[in-house]
Amino acid sequence: MAQIEWGTNMFIGVEDIDAQHEKLTKLINDLYYAYMEGKERDVLSPIINELHDYAHYHFDTEAAYMKRLGDSYGFSEGHLAKHSEFFSTVIDFLLQYVSGSDTEITPELLDYLTDWWRGHIMGIDQGLGEAIRQMESEG
Ligand SMILES: [Fe+2]
Ligand SMILES: [Fe+2]
Structure with a gap:
């Protein structure tokens, strides 16, 4: 496990x-460092909440670009599915931890997150x- x-x-x-x-990379690293320092829910939870909110904001930004690109970008469906996967495989689990359920963060989970x-x-x-730069260079 390592920081990014x-x-x-x-x-x-x-x-x-x-x-x-x-x-987002900074937030993920903040979470990693705090976890490695043995910090607990009171410190980790605000970082996780910010990561969750900001990931939504970021994925919305990319989705808006994909909409503008339309058919000239052929990977929208798969790309958006990857974003959903990020939530279903790691963020949802971290939110369960925040909510105080019987969940522990593990090094394996943070490894998965950083990878x-x-x-x-x-x-x-x-x-x-590449597709966005192409679109913008064409005006
Ligand atoms: Fe991205
Ligand atoms: Fe993306």
């Missing part, structure tokens, strides 16, 4: 999306970035 090294190699070349990715996030930015989001 934020760097220019993670840029997709679209200013608002890159700024959102950087902010998912890094993989998504370096993978499917790069293709979306």
Whole structure:
């Protein structure tokens, strides 16, 4: 398990999306560090809530771009399904922890979170970035 090294190699070349990715990466790292320091629900919960809200906001931003792209971006369905997966596999679990149910955060869950996030930015989001840049260069 490791924190995510934020760097220019993670840029997709679209200013608002890159700024959102950087902010979400920071939140994920904040959660990771707090967990590693042994912090408990009172410290972890606000980070998780912000991560949840901001992930929604970010995915809405990408969905709006996909709408503008229309048929010129052929991966909307699969991409949106990946965003849903992020909630169903990790965020929903973290929210259960926040709500005080009998749930514990594990290193494996945070591993999954960091791997998912890094993989998504370096993978499917790069293709979306290319499509957006193409659209914007064509006016
Ligand atoms: Fe993204
Ligand atoms: Fe995405």
